[in-house]
Structure formats: C-alpha cells, structure tokens
Amino acid sequence: EIVLTQSPGTLSLSPGERATLSCRASQSVSSNYLAWYQQKPGQAPRLLIYGASSRATDIPDGFSGSGSGTDFTLTISRLEPEDFAVYYCQQYGSSPLTFGGGTKVEIK
C-alpha cells in the first residue's frame, strides 16, 4: 500500500498569499496518477488536479500541480477567501487507492 504524507498539517496564510502544499509517497506513484481535492466543511471533496498536473474542469488557473514519482506539490498562486479549506492528495495508480492525511489552509 502506498502511504501518502502531506505537509504541513496546517498552513496559516493571508488572502493574496501563495500556498505551497506537499504530498510525498512511500513509493513511486504509477503513471503519476496523483490527484488533489479540496474539501470545505460539510461538503464533498472537489477534484482540483489529476495526473499530477492537469486541472479539472472549471478549476481556476490559480491552482497548479507539479511533481512526479514520489514528490508532488499543489500551488495556489494567490489565496482567495473561498480557497481556505482542507486539501487532500490521492494516488489512484495502484490498489488500494490511498489518500494523504490532508493539509488545512487557514486564514492567518
């Protein structure tokens, strides 16, 4: 099973700042099948990025993903008020599919 470790656990930033979230895999993610999701309280997760770097439909270009193999990054270029949420990475390249523990992006 691939273990995904997200860091930091919590990121305290101000609106307009840049956010950089990390996701490290215990072994190489097959085909870079790494996705990022955003989840707000009481809501289902929302797909942001798939294939490590492709933005999902209707996702603003302020969200970008990068990385390959075992190290992946989600970058939010300028935080908008609606971007404060919890972010999860997930690998879907091998079974069982696994999620990271999440990074909470909170308002400083």
Next chain:
Amino acid sequence: QVQLVQSGAEVKKPGASVKVSCKASGYTFANYGISWVRQAPGQGLEWMGWISVQNGDTNYAQKVQGRVTMTTDTSTSTVYMELRSLRSDDTAVYYCARTYTSGLTHYWGQGTLVTVSS
C-alpha cells in the same frame, strides 16, 4: 449535469447492516465505475472500494473486505453499498463518486452519514 444523489442518514446498532444507495444521472451510467469513500468525524478520507457498472467487477479495500458488498442496478442507474457487522468505528459520512477506469474519481455524491451506536 452529472449528479449522484445518495440515500439519507442512518442510525444503526453494532452488529447490524446498512445499505446506502447512490443514484446517478446526467451521463451514460455504464461508461463509468463508482467508488465509495468514507470519512469518520473530523478525520480524513478512506477509500473503501470500487465497482465496475459495466460488468459488476469489484475491488474492495482490505479493511472492509468480507463485510462490504457493492452492487449495481442498471435499470435505475443506482449503485448500492452494503456494510455488515457494523462497529462504532464505522461511524462516518459515506460518499459515492463517479470513477474513470484509471481509478480517478470526479463527481461525488452529497454523502450519507451512518451512525453506529448502541
């Protein structure tokens, strides 16, 4: 538009079973699988398994293997997830999600809270 609508909240006693439904609309049902993911209160996301709507093939997480069954009803575009021998640590919000053959999940249901309590 793609919609996945799940059944309502359930309260069950330890040892009982629960069956959650997920009704799909807005796309060709047979072209995608459905995954189930759960989230315990205040915790992260946990993948439970996947079912191919096309042929009924399933792949379950080891943690719930033997207690979970995922089925489809193509006549109503509905997928079901049954979890048996419920324990208190099965208390969670259960989500269904439309899944590509690659395993990528995109559209998600609204979630169903299952509470296991004596």
